[in-house]
Amino acid sequence: MITVLAGGVGAARLLRALGAVVEPTELTAVINVGDDLVLHGLTICPDVDTVTYTLAGLNDEARGWGLTGESWRVMDELAALGGEAWFRLGDRDLATHLYRSQRLAEGATKTEVTAEIARARGVAATLLPASDDPVATTLETLEGPMAFQEYFVRRRHEVRVTAVSVTGVATARPGPDVLGAIERAERVVVAPSNPLLSIDPILALGGVREALARRGDVVAVSPLVGGAALKGPADRLMRELGLEASAAGVAAHYGELVATWVIDEIDAGLAGRIEAAGHEVRVTTTVMDDPARARALAEAVLS
Ligand code: FO1
Numbered sequence: 001m002i003t004v005l006a007g008g009v010g011a012a013r014l015l016r017a018l019g020a021v022v023e024p025t026e027l028t029a030v031i032n033v034g035d036d037l038v039l040h041g042l043t044i045c046p047d048v049d050t051v052t053y054t055l056a057g058l059n060d061e062a063r064g065w066g067l068t069g070e071s072w073r074v075m076d077e078l079a080a081l082g083g084e085a086w087f088r089l090g091d092r093d094l095a096t097h098l099y100r101s102q103r104l105a106e107g108a109t110k111t112e113v114t115a116e117i118a119r120a121r122g123v124a125a126t127l128l129p130a131s132d133d134p135v136a137t138t139l140e141t142l143e144g145p146m147a148f149q150e151y152f153v154r155r156r157h158e159v160r161v162t163a164v165s166v167t168g169v170a171t172a173r174p175g176p177d178v179l180g181a182i183e184r185a186e187r188v189v190v191a192p193s194n195p196l197l198s199i200d201p202i203l204a205l206g207g208v209r210e211a212l213a214r215r216g217d218v219v220a221v222s223p224l225v226g227g228a229a230l231k232g233p234a235d236r237l238m239r240e241l242g243l244e245a246s247a248a249g250v251a252a253h254y255g256e257l258v259a260t261w262v263i264d265e266i267d268a269g270l271a272g273r274i275e276a277a278g279h280e281v282r283v284t285t286t287v288m289d290d291p292a293r294a295r296a297l298a299e300a301v302l303s
Pocket of ligand 1: 007008009035044046047049050065086087088090093149152153198
């Protein structure tokens with residue numbers, strides 16, 4: 001069994017690549033819920049949905065989020081009414097949010113609803129929201145506190161951040177199977193997701209850091225390649241928060257929690273520094289832009 005701590009696109013691609021090397025039923029993803037939001041009365045779980053759609057082969061590859069073959073008629077009508085249309089929910093995607101919101105209103109948990117949607121979409125991997133309790137990643141910015149999607153989508157992450165916090169995390173518990181999935185796995189992998197916005201909100205849940213530390217054999221894939229994120233603001237955010245925007249900077253950020261780093265060939269020159277900080281390092285291709293390269297990364301992660 002392999003457990004992957006996951007954000008959105010990068011994690012979804014790693015999980016898909018792993019699923020080509022091992023039986024997908026052997027994969028468990030613990031997925032960030034810090035960027036979840038309630039909009040139009042609907043509960044939306046962007047990272048959970050990105051992983052679900054990608055593993056179901058239904059995601060829009062070019063956009064990275066949402067469903068393929070999407071249309072936007074509801075959003076266009078909403079915009080015509082003067083409604084909030086900055087966070088684009090496609091017509092097909094809306095079915096997921098309607099289903100989830102109704103089931104939550106009936107008393108189901110996020111974990112249960114996620115499993116139901118995964119099953120309906122033919123996803124064999126186990127998908128676990130990191131928590132069933134409300135947690136919300138919040139950005140302290142020069143303009144004041146900002147909710148995650150307000151910063152990420154509405155402001156296109158173009159506002160300077162001074163701190164990241166996760167509201168609700170002090171009392172939120174990890175989902176019912178999360179700690180067990182970390183403890184029982186043969187391998188635990190931290191996906192190449194944004195360390196500050198996707199992985200830290202998972203690590204902040206009570207018991208998660210401790211469970212990872214007890215293992216002492218966690219493998220992580222660097223989300224930064226040549227000092228830049230393939231998607232999203234990870235590099236910029238790290239600089240804004242005074243961290244080094246490089247594979248070595250991410251390694252320093254996670255510290256002892258990660259035993260082995262998988263870094264890109266472009267960053268081979270950083271291997272010595274990361275090793276000197278007490279980690280093992282594997283250098284391989286980490287950019288999953290074609291199936292062969294994705295497979296090579298999956299094999300490196302499992303070797
Ligand atoms: N990202 C955007 O840049 N613009 C959007 O309008 C948008 C809508 C959206 C709807 C559903 C969903 O599951 C994801 C969506 N995303 C959108 C992506 C999402 O905001 C981020 O990529 C993640 O939250 C970051 O992990």
